[in-house]
Amino acid sequence: MDMHLTLTVDGEEHSLDVDTRTTLLDTLREHLGVTSPKKGCDHGQCGSCTVLLDGRRHLTCLSLAVAHEGASVETASGLATDGLHPVQQAFLEHDGYQCGYCTPGQVCSAVGMLREATEGHPSHVTADLIGEVDLDDDEIRERMSGNLCRCGAYVGILDALRECASQ
């Protein structure tokens, strides 16, 4: 069964018909040609399909497109508006990737993670639930645990995000 859908992706409005079973990830990649979010596991375990959905980090593989009528999607490629986004620049400077497949998901997740920390959200490793959030290495590792990197670029990713967190 097809349904009509409107989505804003990286600032551009799209209007299309999709089968109700289509995930947001497949809609972006196969229907709109937006290939920045990647299909890794397709089961919510790797994070490579992460985008910012209405400003928050979100898995597009575990979302039906029709459930997000009218939503605004920001992908890693859309984050680079006037030159690279600071998180992208930090990944570049700290070798936060090797093959690059997980990188768009890592970047979107990191942008969302930094926003959550700015809003004071605690994490599993936060000792004092009602205290200030200090993004030390343990906090960054915990908060980024939903993004896997099979090349093992975690050391560089951590360096990049430590720098972003201090800015």
Next chain:
Amino acid sequence: MKDLTYLTADTADSAVELFAATPGAQFLGGGTNLIDHLKLGVATPDALVDISRIPLDRVEEYQDAIGSGLRIGSNVRNSDLAAHPVVRASFPAVSRALLAGASGQIRNQATTGGNLLQRTRCVYFQDVTTPCNKREPGTGCSALEGYGRHNAVLGASDACVATHPSDLAVALAALDASVVVLGPEGERRIALDDLHRLPDDDPSIDTILEPGELITSVELPRTAVAAQSTYRKVRDRASFAFALVSVAAALQVEGGRVSDVRIAWGGVAHKPWRARRAEDWLRGRAITEQTIRAAVAEELTAARTNAQSVYKVPMLTNTTTLALLRLAEEVAQ
């Protein structure tokens, strides 16, 4: 995946009506478990009634004849509930349980109601090529003599040894929460501890909800003991994994003796396991390593293990001991 009719509801009443009028329907919340099940073929609904746009997305203080507390809309996202200032200050076990679950992305998607109704992660339940009494009643249980590290050790049956995967449900069971449910017959309240059922001879049914009943909110009563609560989870990796065992605990001590204590366990049963025998044993006694171990042993007399799951007994004992001893230190300060 078979063809799928997609419907949206704007209100809880219209969701219940749509469900009743639509054969083969299932409610869709955040989708983090259900969409995966559609792909795996574990869930095969003809239609989805999307409830995620119903404005059940607030956390509000309530006051009624029995007391006060927090009413949590069933669409409140796990991340928002974990970060809510009142939850962090007055119900720390709830924040801790949520933060111990899933990943940042999934917590942004998953809802309060959906978290409670997520299904077991038993590998056989999720693999449609294997027998599973929960997925296909009457086919047998592959986990009984198969991979059994995650098997239940309390309240299991010969038909099913699956565990309930929610962390949130364990904390809510410890703190005497209830769910408010709307169905064709109207509204009712169910104690969290009664929501999920043991497998007995029909593990295909996880809860006592009737088909078409919708959880609209969770009520979390404000108590002194809830403010002194915690959640500890043991898993195969440091983050983003389901519990091997977990413990929600809350403690109040007066004059060196336990005046109130709550213990609930995750990863060990078909439902969050409220350890009432252990609680009863501890009440009125001093909190020491010995008394806690004795109380846990009292509860675990009912445990049934095999060679692969037997590790859960000492792991649960040690985790409960650590959780309560740490709480006792905090309470003493």
